[in-house]
Amino acid sequence: MRKVWWMGLWWSGCLAGATLQLDSHPAPPYQVVVDGRLSGEAVQVLDCALSRLQLAYQVDLVPWKRAQVNVQQQRSDGYFSVMADPAQSAFATLSAPLVLEKWYWYALTPAVLQTADFPVGLRIGALRGSNQANWLQEQGWPPFVLVNQQESLLRLLQIGRIDLVLADERTLAAATAPVRRQLARRFERYTALGVNWAHHFLDQHPGFLSRFNAQLPDCSVPGGQLNDAEQQILRQQTARDRDHWLAQLALWQALAKVTPWDALATSRLDDQWLAWQRDGGSPPDWVTRLLASPLSRQLADWQQAQQGRLAELFVTDVRGRLIASALPTSDYWQGDEEKVSALVSQARAQGPGGEPWLERGQQAAPVILYDDSSHQFISHISYPLWQAGRLRGVLVLGVNVEVALQQGR
Structure with missing residues (x-):
């Protein structure tokens, strides 16, 4: 054809x-x-x-x-x-x-998805020649059954010939077998x-x-979006991050040292930062001090302790000037980035106690961005930092969505 x-x-x-x-x-x-x-x-x-x-x-x-x-x-x-x-x-x-695929394990009951050494010892079904079948072979979990149609897999699952199906969420949703609406599922990975x-x-x-x-x-077309359940997992996890940092003295000490806004000085520092990132070599002394500050060191320790969940973690003032960061960011001035500018506008409209900002791009739902250099699936979420009714700064978290959903199972 x-x-x-x-x-x-x-x-x-x-x-x-x-x-x-x-x-x-x-x-x-x-x-x-x-x-x-x-x-x-x-x-x-x-x-x-x-x-x-x-x-x-x-x-x-x-x-x-x-x-x-x-x-x-x-x-x-x-x-x-x-x-x-x-x-x-x-x-x-x-x-x-x-496009971005989202892979889940599907079973008739949740208990199957919680077995010891999962999925070792279980009979797995996959589509012949599919990405899932090839990946299962690479992992050392060869499929028990390979078939040509998604509906055939679901029928085999329903009659007990197999225990599990590994499939893309949206591909399985296109199947016509009624049993798919009753299946328990467990997130496995994203695949570009x-x-x-x-x-x-x-x-x-x-x-x-x-x-x-x-x-x-x-x-790009709609896809790679966070559904409601995934958004909830990210919000719960990052709310714990936010609560931790709100209690850290080093955060408020760093924000208390913010100097008055100077557009020319900020532009000059941003140019120096960009030149260092582009050309390599030793960073300017002020960059070294920023990245070695007590708050930056604490951010780095926190990021490392999250076992890959956080790909990015930094704090800016309300104008977007970088205050501290776990790792070097692409820019010193973040004020033209939506994760800062949109959050500041939203926070001022909502006041203390308002919602965090989730990256949406041109889509209605929060999106997942694929970082080709690191091969990570990232979604940004930002929190306002309020003190005594005054918006003092922004906490930005770049969440590795794949790791976050695996940890949230």
Whole structure:
């Protein structure tokens, strides 16, 4: 089955006049065939990115194993949507994420999900050729059953042929089997899915991958959002962080030393900070003092004690100037970041006792951001720091959502 999209062509070099050949496989809701047309969320993002580059492409629907062979034998330029796989890195390079999968274990009763040495010894079902099946093999938990349809997995679970199903939350939600509404579940991990671009294609077109990846943030569709239960877990965990810091003398001592706002001085310090981050080498003396302050050291100790739950932890004044940080931040001045500016506006409107701020971007629900450099799934949450009815600063936490949900099970 083939679906061809034609677009204007871009690049005066060897891609001009070319049509990219890609492979894929149906995997609702990311790749869906409706009335002979391939659509779905991953297809929308891919189409958007390649449209912005003014590139034509076509997609063949083939089994995943065939897609890999086609790339290895230079019959196609890439395939999607797949997760990172070291075995495939020998012949292809994964793009930045098109979509984000959220994997859960599903069972008929909660007791199955709480067994000792979980999931060792349990009969696991997965879709043949799926990301979940490949990952289970890597973990040393080979699936007991591999089937071609999600509905078949759920039927096997219902009649007791298997104990567990590992599946993407949204893929399983698209299944029609009624039993899915009654299943207990346990969070396992997030997985970023992208395009595996063939090395032979990337070698012929240097710079393509960076250009393609640069389009994806503006092409993303709803997905990678925190549902209500996940938001509650993050709020409960970070509220404990906030309560801890509100009781620390070092926090209030640092905020008491904040100097009057000076836009020119702040800009100069931010330039120095950015130059140090860009060029490396020894930081300016004032940066060393800031990062070695008693509050920064306490923040670093707290972050380390959270076993990976916090990827970022820092304090600013109400103008966004950095007061202390567990680790060096990308900027000294954070006042143009929503996690500070939006929180300050919200806090002043709500007054003491108001809500924290959760990162939303362009979405209605709080979002999860994928950090390609650290391969972490981050959501920012900020708390106002009030003292005697006066807003004194902002506590910003970058939460590793995957670790937070695992700890909150």
